Amino acid sequence: MVIPLILILFISSCGNNIGTIEFTLSMDQPGTHYFNVKMECKDVNDEYLEVKLPVWTPGYYWIMNYPKNVVNFASADSEGNQLEWEKTTKNSWKIRTDDNSNVVITYDIYAHNVSVADPFLDYGRAFICPTAVFMHIKGMLDHPVSVNIDPYKGWSQISTGLDPVTGETNRFSAPDFDVLYDCPILVGNQEVLYFEVKGIPHYVAMENPGNTNREKFVTDLKKIVEKSAELIGDIPYKHYTFIIMDQGMGGLEHANSMAVYSRGDIYNTNSPRSNTGWLNFITHEFFHLYNVKSIRPVALGPFDYDRENYTNMLWVSEGLTVYYEYLIMNRAGLLSRQEVLDYLSRTIRSYENIPGSKFQSATSSSFDTWINFFNRSSNSSNTTISYYDKGCALGLLLDLAIRHESGNKKSLDDVMRALYFDYYKYKERGFTDEEFRIECERAAGSSLDEIFEVYSSTTGKIDYARYLEYSGLTIDPEPEELPGAFLGASARNVNGDLAINGIEWGSPAWRAGLSDRDQILFIDGEPPGSGTLEEILNSKKPGDSLVFRIKQRYFEREVEVVLGTRNAVSYSITSLAEPDKLQETILNSWIKE
Numbered sequence: 001m002v003i004p005l006i007l008i009l010f011i012s013s014c015g016n017n018i019g020t021i022e023f024t025l026s027m028d029q030p031g032t033h034y035f036n037v038k039m040e041c042k043d044v045n046d047e048y049l050e051v052k053l054p055v056w057t058p059g060y061y062w063i064m065n066y067p068k069n070v071v072n073f074a075s076a077d078s079e080g081n082q083l084e085w086e087k088t089t090k091n092s093w094k095i096r097t098d099d100n101s102n103v104v105i106t107y108d109i110y111a112h113n114v115s116v117a118d119p120f121l122d123y124g125r126a127f128i129c130p131t132a133v134f135m136h137i138k139g140m141l142d143h144p145v146s147v148n149i150d151p152y153k154g155w156s157q158i159s160t161g162l163d164p165v166t167g168e169t170n171r172f173s174a175p176d177f178d179v180l181y182d183c184p185i186l187v188g189n190q191e192v193l194y195f196e197v198k199g200i201p202h203y204v205a206m207e208n209p210g211n212t213n214r215e216k217f218v219t220d221l222k223k224i225v226e227k228s229a230e231l232i233g234d235i236p237y238k239h240y241t242f243i244i245m246d247q248g249m250g251g252l253e254h255a256n257s258m259a260v261y262s263r264g265d266i267y268n269t270n271s272p273r274s275n276t277g278w279l280n281f282i283t284h285e286f287f288h289l290y291n292v293k294s295i296r297p298v299a300l301g302p303f304d305y306d307r308e309n310y311t312n313m314l315w316v317s318e319g320l321t322v323y324y325e326y327l328i329m330n331r332a333g334l335l336s337r338q339e340v341l342d343y344l345s346r347t348i349r350s351y352e353n354i355p356g357s358k359f360q361s362a363t364s365s366s367f368d369t370w371i372n373f374f375n376r377s378s379n380s381s382n383t384t385i386s387y388y389d390k391g392c393a394l395g396l397l398l399d400l401a402i403r404h405e406s407g408n409k410k411s412l413d414d415v416m417r418a419l420y421f422d423y424y425k426y427k428e429r430g431f432t433d434e435e436f437r438i439e440c441e442r443a444a445g446s447s448l449d450e451i452f453e454v455y456s457s458t459t460g461k462i463d464y465a466r467y468l469e470y471s472g473l474t475i476d477p478e479p480e481e482l483p484g485a486f487l488g489a490s491a492r493n494v495n496g497d498l499a500i501n502g503i504e505w506g507s508p509a510w511r512a513g514l515s516d517r518d519q520i521l522f523i524d525g526e527p528p529g530s531g532t533l534e535e536i537l538n539s540k541k542p543g544d545s546l547v548f549r550i551k552q553r554y555f556e557r558e559v560e561v562v563l564g565t566r567n568a569v570s571y572s573i574t575s576l577a578e579p580d581k582l583q584e585t586i587l588n589s590w591i592k593e
Contacts, residue, residue, distance in 0.1 A: 019043025021143075023134060027152050027187070030123045033112035034071075035133060039105040040078075049095045049103055050088070050138040054131040054305035058182065059252050059292070060117035061369045063308065066132040067091045069110040069119075078102035091306060092138070109133050116184075116252035116259045125188035125207060126152065127245065127259070131181045131305065141302075145180045147172040151187045159192065159205035160185040161241050161257030178302060182293075184252075184259045186243045193218050197225045201239045208246040210263070217267045223332035224283050231328065231413055232290050232420050240289075242282070251281060253288030260285060279334055280343075283325040291324065292317040295419040298430040312433055314366035315456060319391010320412075322347065323399070330591055337591045341473070341573040344396060348464065348475075348571045351389035355505035359383040362390045362456045378516040382505040397451050397467045398440055403586045404470035405444040411590070414443045464571070471587040472579030479567040485540040486566035489514055491533040498528040500550075512561040514548065521556065522549035537563070 024038035041049060053067050067090055075083040075093075077100040085095040097103055109132065111119035120127040148171045149158050161183040162172035174180040186205055193204035195218050202225060204218065221242070229235045237256035248261030266278045292300065299311040311317075326343050329335040335343075351357055365372070365387040372384050399412035418439050423431050431439070437452050454460040464475045488507020491500045498520040503509050520528050523536060524547050540546070540563055548559045576583070 027126050030121050033121050035109040037107050041103045044101050051093050051135040053091045053135045055091050057117045057131040062374045071108045073107040076104050114248045116250045128185040136177050141177040145174040155188050157190050158187050182254045195222050204242045206244045212267045227328050227331040251285045253285045255293045258285040280325050283328050287321050287324050291321045294424040296430040308370045312363040312366050315362035315387040315391030318388050320395040322388050322392040323395030337593050340591050345571050345573045347389050347392045353568045355382045356385040360385045400467045400470045402444040405446045408586050410443040415439045472576045472583030476570050476572045479569050482566045485537050485542050485563035508561050508564045512559050518550040
């Protein structure tokens, strides 16, 4: 007999029109990819009951429209008599109670998309993204929740950030729906590793660890946790769970857990370069428990689960987390100074050498992420930037400016600690845009107008050299001509045809009038065959011409393109020949050798 997952929400009777809410989540047919949900509401005192399912999940800034996966919605009294209901919005269902004190709601959730922000169910695992599975009563997000789970037969492990209930098997609790929605659940046969930091348990749930070097992985994870906690000066959770699922892409942070995808062999002693990239990624998601879950813009909690939650400050929440992943890795002894500088150089290069750097600011990128980040097109590729990249660069500028202006008595670390203790812990809220600036300028002891009024909110050119000089470093700002002929178009084979799938703003292809989706019939009178566009360009030099015969929808035309040169800046960071005492002090306290 399969025993279902039961989620019970206990609600105080004082001032509310409902007593308790109990969910039952069944997963006894994983091959159908459907979770079966039963929601029992007891001691209802209203004529109508309205339930809602979120349309997005915090940390994943995209309207997911989870209700699209809801089927077979029904409502009844405790005796099984059907109750009338109507759908009032895309994510709301309104039920007429007919004076029944107990209302039972049932629905199924389709779960077959591999994503850290989607539920998934097959015979290998159940991944429960709570915002996509559990409905809540309108206006009642702030009530305690308990969860009892019995896995599908053959599964032996449950991994989640939810608190276990003492004395009960597979039973968990959360103080409210916000916490429940922030705690993904992995059910399956994952291997679970364990370590402690300051007596606090940490669980590493790996669906397919393969040949992972368990001992070294755990040792390095422990260093990352210790250095992150040391930076802030507090650990805000009672336990932490790393949920690491089999092949897929992406990761999502939570207050006391993370959900990520990985190949089983990603971490082993034979691939140190892969290991470093993997640990950077893990460090990033872990540090988010401070920067975005605790230290957060005011728009990012409490959440409105019905619509977008806009902020200008994702360059802080995400970009500064990129910056700190490198510093924490360095402090943990997992990245050398030169490796940190190389990562910073690469991040600056990724932002500065793209057309979008001329069109979009860090604040605009943050605000518009809801329409841009997961909605890639040839236009967005040319006109947008990543707030991860520019935010990291701005974090670098802020840190060096604060260190320099304060005579190395303060740093960006002090800002993060102030935001954590003064806002998250004491004021129990996030910070406004202006408050973030105030804390940075308080630490610096001076105005930081240039960073906040130009670099973060406009596309003004950044003087990296001046800021890096504060630490005895310099940067190469000069453009270099890259080898080969430059077209500015990319193409791929589609059913045997070569089709353009990207045109760079201002490139020779752009000026000549080539377009994405153009089908290339001939190049210089010859069919492109099975070769790639890159192979053709390798035989050309700047100044040469290529004549394209292209097809756009139903018509054909010829386009002549004069190939050009491409310039890029390396932004390589090196040491000054003779740094002064303050520069040396700043560098040595900032990044270890």
